[in-house]
Amino acid sequence: MSAKNTFYITTPIYYVNDVPHIGHAYTTIAADVLARYRRLKGRDVFFLTGLDEHGQKVQQAAAKAGIAPQTHCDKLAPQFQELWTRLNISNDAFIRTTDGPHKSIVQRYLQELFDKDLIYKGSYTGWYCTFDERFWTEKDVENGLCPDCKRPVEQISEHNYFFRMGQYQDRLIDHIKAHDRFVRPEPRRNEVLGFLQTQKLGDLSISRPKSRLSWGIELPFDTHYVTYVWFDALVNYLSALEYKLPSPSVARYWPADLHLVGKDILTTHAVYWSTMLMALNLPLPQTIFAHGWWTVDGEKMSKSRGNVVDPNRMAAAYGVDPFRYFLLREVPFGQDGDFSEQGLARRINSDLANGIGNLLSRTLTMIERNCAGAIPDVPRDYLDGEDAQKKYPLLVQARESLRTLGDRLDALFDGFEFNTALLLVASRVSDADTFIDKHEPWKLAKDPLKQAELHAVLYSAAECLRILSLYLYPVMPGTAQKIAEQLGLSIDFSAPLLRNTVEWGGLQAGTKIRKGPPLFPRVEPKPEGAKPVSDSATPSQPTPAPSAETSAAAVPTPAPPAAPAQITIDEFMKVQLKTAKVLAAERVPKSEKLLKLRVSLGAEERQIVAGIGKKYEPESLVGKNIVIVANLKPAKLMGIESQGMVLAAGDSEVRGLITILEEVDPGTKVK
Ligand code: ME8
8 A cells, every 4th residue: 555645436437228236336335445444544535436338338228218328327327326325335436428628638549549649540340349349359259159148259350559568568467466456356366467567559540430339539630530439438447536536636536546446457457558557657556456246146247137136126135234244254355255145144143243233232132121221330450450451351352462453454455455344343343252151240240249240341341332333334424323322432533533534432321221122123134035145255054063963961941751751840840940031143163953042031141052043043942932942951952051041842853943922021930
């Protein structure tokens, strides 16, 4: 990253030949996350996105709709802009290549290159793909088909204007070699280098005769031609700086820090754009990052397959932040991924509802109950005192790990490792859950001598949440805001909150919390088409583990004894049955049968491992009132402690859980 304090980030400008889909949403969300992160770090950010409105694709789409190309563009542009507003995209400008100033700037650059004899008129015969609007060489074309889109190509011979791209080949190779962050990720860099080192770079046809294509920017030196759509489109990264901002913004923001693109358009950026900039004597962008491709349920997204995913629908059905989170958490950035609603629902339940959502809700419930709804006061040195490490080792650890979190996240965001960054944040959430569980605040609450410890635990949990909200903000801005509000804070997330190291202790004692509805209500996964979302991510369907869970002892669901022996009332009274409310449920990894439940008994919460996973999806149990054996000695099942047993009907197979018709308080005795 450059040493300057500005950060200029762009997305591709999308064709307006159709409505936006998740691929467009993906790049734009990723760019938004980086823009928000850099703003939090105190950088002067300019975040640009927009639309590519000229060229054959748009002309054809307009013709199909029976309207003028400009009318078509004006009709579709709001669909992109509204989507970006809906997805909470914080772009600073939105460019359309039909904007008057953009057209003039493109013409100015064309004229400049023409005057320098870097554009010349020549003739060309080649295989032309109308869909991709480009010529292919003889060896590229197989069976008369475009190597890219597999549509038939046609041989065309025409006079055109050419940009002397070929002369920059060596300079470009040298540049890529000297700047290891220029093309990323590494395999893509090698791909571009490999191509440049083994093939001769030709000159680039930058015009189209108006007889073939009229919807474009006219060449300033020959009115019979319009410019090739890519020459027009790439210039947007510079032209926007000239007319979307008060000058001298080119000097302020150029070279761009990051062009974020999909892998489909890496060559146009790394080769066409770079050589155009060389010809214009302008510095090259710091980084061009090409991310991977989303398929849907294993298939390429296409209108004809009818599987194009509408991001509007995803945001409406699952929430904006969960959708943003899913796209970045599911697949390592740079690699391909497969989208499914099943996978999205599973992530929401497992990572968000059971993770940060549950941590916030349980922390605030306990603060409401035990601290009169205000952040508790804790002796300032409770974590720093001499024996803090001895008394509260888990709190000290959690605080220390949050202290180093910022540096680790900086490195991960620099490396575009969104999914690892989110995993790291999730691990801090589970650290907080662990220290809460270990300190058992529900027990501390009953002991007047343990109030300081109770307050230390609850303060620490709330402070973890405050700090984590800052780091979650770039990916889930709405959620960060809600966490802050529920903690009783009013945080201005547009301020450079991460410019300096985040200090522990920002929460002020006495702040009234404002517990709200759950951050992430659980969603019911769609039953059909269930399949793992990405092979690079967590396996979604646990594979049956052969050993531990098949033993009777490991299955806590009671099965009636084969020959029931009679017991006395006294014997029965030894068994303490209680009602419990299921707060969270998830599958035990590698087990088909076992579910890990977190249940509330009113004054306390417990973890129970139950062998009911074949009968129930974990999500379906949340909120259910069940009956548990409360005084069963804790036991470990597949290494996880179970603090009780759920009651269920069934023999060797669970048929149904015992639940209660009426709404009774969790923890009520059952007899
Ligand atoms: O290429 N998976 O516009 P475009 C991931 N106008 N990302 C995807 C995707 C998918 N399945 N489908 C699309 C153009 N994208 C030119 C760009 S820039 C000067 C001109 C994303 O509408 C990805 O970012 O075809 C890809 O590069 C871009 O949309 C292509 O958008």
